[in-house]
Amino acid sequence: MEVPEQQTEFRCSCGGLLEVVHDFSHLDADSLKQVFKSRLAERLTPTASGVWRYKELIFPELPDEHIVTKYEGNTGLYESNSINRYTAMKQVRLKAQSENPSGSFKDNGMTVAVSHGLSLGYKRFTCASTGNTSSSLAMYAAMAEANSFVFVPDKDISSNKVLQTLAYGAKVFAFEGTYDDGIRFLEKHSNQLNLYVCNSINPYRIEGQKSIIYELAQYLNWQLPEWIIVPGGALSNASALGKGLDDLVELGLINKLPRVAIVQAEGASPFHKMHAENRDQLQPELSPYTRASALNIGNPPSWKKAQRTLKRTNGVTISVSDEEIMEAKAVVDQSGIGCEPASAATVAGLRKLVARQVIDQDESAVCILTGNILKDTDILEEYHLANRMEYAALTLGTIASLVV
Numbered sequence: 001m002e003v004p005e006q007q008t009e010f011r012c013s014c015g016g017l018l019e020v021v022h023d024f025s026h027l028d029a030d031s032l033k034q035v036f037k038s039r040l041a042e043r044l045t046p047t048a049s050g051v052w053r054y055k056e057l058i059f060p061e062l063p064d065e066h067i068v069t070k071y072e073g074n075t076g077l078y079e080s081n082s083i084n085r086y087t088a089m090k091q092v093r094l095k096a097q098s099e100n101p102s103g104s105f106k107d108n109g110m111t112v113a114v115s116h117g118l119s120l121g122y123k124r125f126t127c128a129s130t131g132n133t134s135s136s137l138a139m140y141a142a143m144a145e146a147n148s149f150v151f152v153p154d155k156d157i158s159s160n161k162v163l164q165t166l167a168y169g170a171k172v173f174a175f176e177g178t179y180d181d182g183i184r185f186l187e188k189h190s191n192q193l194n195l196y197v198c199n200s201i202n203p204y205r206i207e208g209q210k211s212i213i214y215e216l217a218q219y220l221n222w223q224l225p226e227w228i229i230v231p232g233g234a235l236s237n238a239s240a241l242g243k244g245l246d247d248l249v250e251l252g253l254i255n256k257l258p259r260v261a262i263v264q265a266e267g268a269s270p271f272h273k274m275h276a277e278n279r280d281q282l283q284p285e286l287s288p289y290t291r292a293s294a295l296n297i298g299n300p301p302s303w304k305k306a307q308r309t310l311k312r313t314n315g316v317t318i319s320v321s322d323e324e325i326m327e328a329k330a331v332v333d334q335s336g337i338g339c340e341p342a343s344a345a346t347v348a349g350l351r352k353l354v355a356r357q358v359i360d361q362d363e364s365a366v367c368i369l370t371g372n373i374l375k376d377t378d379i380l381e382e383y384h385l386a387n388r389m390e391y392a393a394l395t396l397g398t399i400a401s402l403v404v
């Protein structure tokens with residue numbers, strides 16, 4: 001089924017999710033590389049954004065005046081000896097989407113979804129969220145002087161994320177149920193409520209999230225590593241990654257596909273289980289639970305798109321326990337890079353895949369860190385406060401004996 005760009009229909013009559021289709025036939029790799037490179041020197045123009053830098057591949061038709069941007073993307077790529085050691089790899093790099101303006105990779109997609117909504121004349125936006133999507137939406141809606149109405153489960157989410165959402169001025173509704181219930185409600189009623197839906201069922205979110213792989217490729221001089229590791233919740237990141245990789249190959253910007261590993265938290269791992277049990281239909285989990293709240297999703301809407309990513313890239317799935325996530329998070333935090341629990345699932349997953357000899361220690365890998373270290377201070381408090389902070393009298397004698 002085909003729908004015009006002016007519509008906000010996100011589902012096909014067959015029940016699957018729609019996607020944006022581009023015609024890249026008039027584009028050539030060398031001129032694109034030149035344009036993308038020249039934009040790295042821009043400041044305060046829409047294309048200074050790490051998403052809109054790639055506008056030709058994301059939303060070429062959108063007039064610039066509708067773009068609402070906070071120069072998202074443009075995030076760091078790091079290497080750390082301690083993470084190499086922890087995963088037993090020779091070379092791991094971390095792409096820190098946690099450095100986005102609202103603190104998570106959701107900004108990569110949200111700038112595009114909100115801009116699309118604005119171009120259609122919407123002034124009221126909505127999402128269901130475990131907290132990062134809502135923070136991101138609330139931020140862009142505020143920048144555009146529009147309203148946001150967000151739905152969050154009433155338990156097992158991070159209060160930092162909800163407070164951030166409220167602080168940007170969103171109206172927040174807590175409901176009894178899971179993220180999956182929230183999505184179902186919005187899919188059914190958003191049209192009647194005249195709200196523009198900014199969840200990742202919205203294909204414009206996926207278009208924006210493709211920029212993560214474009215930017216990684218550009219920073220690595222169009223040579224991608226052998227493995228890319230992403231966490232899997234709603235599976236939009238994994239979907240966008242595959243679509244972006246397809247674009248890069250189609251355009252001749254890269255000539256070899258990396259393999260993709262999708263890491264789920266054990267307590268919310270319907271996609272991994274489907275693979276482990278060799279099934280071709282996803283069995284939703286009715287009461288998912290993981291302390292990595294951004295992964296607490298039992299019925300990932302984008303699982304079919306993520307499945308395509310895996311097939312195209314000869315990818316793998318794995319699940320990790322909350323203990324493994326917390327241990328990996330402590331290593332990432334102490335490396336100075338830092339991330340929220342859901343992001344550390346990638347490092348924990350990589351370590352496990354190396355131990356199981358799925359990934360060889362000589363291969364190159366990039367883990368996508370999705371959210372910021374301050375996104376869940378309850379978890380930090382629990383992990384550190386009791387045993388880390390030392391009370392000390394401010395006298396030279398005391399301090400000199402402690403600074404060792």
Ligand SMILES: *Cc1c(COP(=O)(O)O)cnc(C)c1O
Nearest residue numbers: 132233234235236237342370371
């Ligand atoms: C949303 C989110 C995820 C999960 O990404 P999906 O695209 O839903 O699979 C992982 N980590 C963080 C920090 C997130 O905000």
